[in-house]
Amino acid sequence: MSDLDIQIPTAFDPFADAKAEDSGAGSKEYVHIRIQQRNGRKSLTTVQGLKKEFSYNKILKDLKKEFCCNGTVVQDPELGQVIQLQGDQRKNVSTFLVQAGIVKKEHIKIHGF
Amino acid sequence: MADENQLDAKDEVAELAPFDPTKKKKKKKVTIQDTEDDSVDKLAEKTENLSVSEGLESTFAGLKKKKKKPVETSILNEDTGDAGEDLDDHAGEDDKGDGLVPEHRYPWEGSDRDYEYEELLGRVFNILRENNPELAGDRRRTVMRPPQVLREGTKKTVFVNFMDLCKTMHRQPDHVMTFLLAELGTSGSLDGQQRLVVKGRFAPKNFEGILRRYVNEYVICLGCKSPDTILSKENRLFFLRCEKCGSGRSVAPIKAGFVARVGRRNAGT
Numbered sequence: 030m031s032d033l034d035i036q037i038p039t040a041f042d043p044f045a046d047a048k049a050e051d052s053g054a055g056s057k058e059y060v061h062i063r064i065q066q067r068n069g070r071k072s073l074t075t076v077q078g079l080k081k082e083f084s085y086n087k088i089l090k091d092l093k094k095e096f097c098c099n100g101t102v103v104q105d106p107e108l109g110q111v112i113q114l115q116g117d118q119r120k121n122v123s124t125f126l127v128q129a130g131i132v133k134k135e136h137i138k139i140h141g142f
Numbered sequence: 143m144a145d146e147n148q149l150d151a152k153d154e155v156a157e158l159a160p161f162d163p164t165k166k167k168k169k170k171k172v173t174i175q176d177t178e179d180d181s182v183d184k185l186a187e188k189t190e191n192l193s194v195s196e197g198l199e200s201t202f203a204g205l206k207k208k209k210k211k212p213v214e215t216s217i218l219n220e221d222t223g224d225a226g227e228d229l230d231d232h233a234g235e236d237d238k239g240d241g242l243v244p245e246h247r248y249p250w251e252g253s254d255r256d257y258e259y260e261e262l263l264g265r266v267f268n269i270l271r272e273n274n275p276e277l278a279g280d281r282r283r284t285v286m287r288p289p290q291v292l293r294e295g296t297k298k299t300v301f302v303n304f305m306d307l308c309k310t311m312h313r314q315p316d317h318v319m320t321f322l323l324a325e326l327g328t329s330g331s332l333d334g335q336q337r338l339v340v341k342g343r344f345a346p347k348n349f350e351g352i353l354r355r356y357v358n359e360y361v362i363c364l365g366c367k368s369p370d371t372i373l374s375k376e377n378r379l380f381f382l383r384c385e386k387c388g389s390g391r392s393v394a395p396i397k398a399g400f401v402a403r404v405g406r407r408n409a410g411t
């Protein structure tokens with residue numbers, strides 16, 4: 030019902046604000062997997078938005094072992110903990126997270142090119 | 143014929159052809175083009191066939207015969223070389239003439255063989271295109287030119303036609319730029335010639351992929367797939383309103399998200 034409301038192009042939807050806030054900080058529901066270029070052909074994969082209940086270090090350990098790459102957990106003042114992995118592991122991470130049942134597939138957003 | 147040329151042109155830019163939100167659609171489109179090409183080819187074969195050797199069943203046989211024939215004649219007429227050339231010329235003209243004659247619009251005309259599925263399909267789509275182009279599936283799509291990219295030094299990439307593409311999408315360059323940079327996970331800015339200079343090395347198809355996502359998220363109307371939309375900011379929310387069907391939706395603001403510190407360790411802090 031509320032979804033329908035939002036589709037109607039009305040001037041002002043009192044609830045739109047709150048909802049958009051949620052999706053805007055989308056980090057709350059989405060797990061963002063990003064890639065960043067480093068020098069040369071090196072790159073970096075970051076995983077942001079995993080639920081706080083999870084032990085990041087445990088996940089990181091598994092990821093590192095699974096993909097044979099190094100990585101670390103970074104504390105970001107705004108976004109909380111973020112996992113960093115060496116290389117472009119976006120596909121790997123996404124399949125891993127889904128298979129391990131940590132995140133649902135539709136809640137993963139892969140960014141980058 | 144003009145129609146075919148147009149198609150060909152589109153074919154050339156098939157790579158960028160892109161901003162089709164539904165893959166299914168794209169697939170369909172491709173097959174249409176294929177069949178069209180096929181039927182055109184067949185048309186050509188058939189006309190050749192008709193002009194040279196009438197009543198031959200197999201088009202291939204006809205083709206072969208046709209190819210051989212002029213050679214033979216030229217060999218035969220070798221002593222009078224001019225005559226041979228004349229013959230060839232005439233044959234060529236005849237072919238062209240046949241192609242233009244409207245009676246041979248369809249490959250099966252002039253024979254009593256069965257229609258082939260592809261041919262009929264091609265015919266249907268030709269008629270559709272003539273009468274109701276919007277139903278033929280290739281309603282004037284927002285064809286965007288592929289991103290042109292230059293390398294600046296070894297560490298920067300220049301997106302040359304960035305402004306052009308913004309204009310085709312009818313979006314603020316700022317908005318597009320924010321999205322591009324957020325997705326690429328890098329920084330960049332516009333230079334004096336309004337080109338987008340981005341830190342890092344990126345291929346044109348990198349930009350293309352991201353632009354495609356941008357179009358899906360911030361340009362295309364979900365209801366009618368029309369790209370005639372307006373992106374406006376209301377109460378610090380972004381709204382996408384369709385000019386065609388009037389539907390609207392809110393779109394997520396662009397968030398850069400986490401950007402890892404890359405580069406020299408002692409740069410900051």
Ligand SMILES: [Zn+2]
Nearest residue numbers: 363366384387
């Ligand atoms: Zn619409």
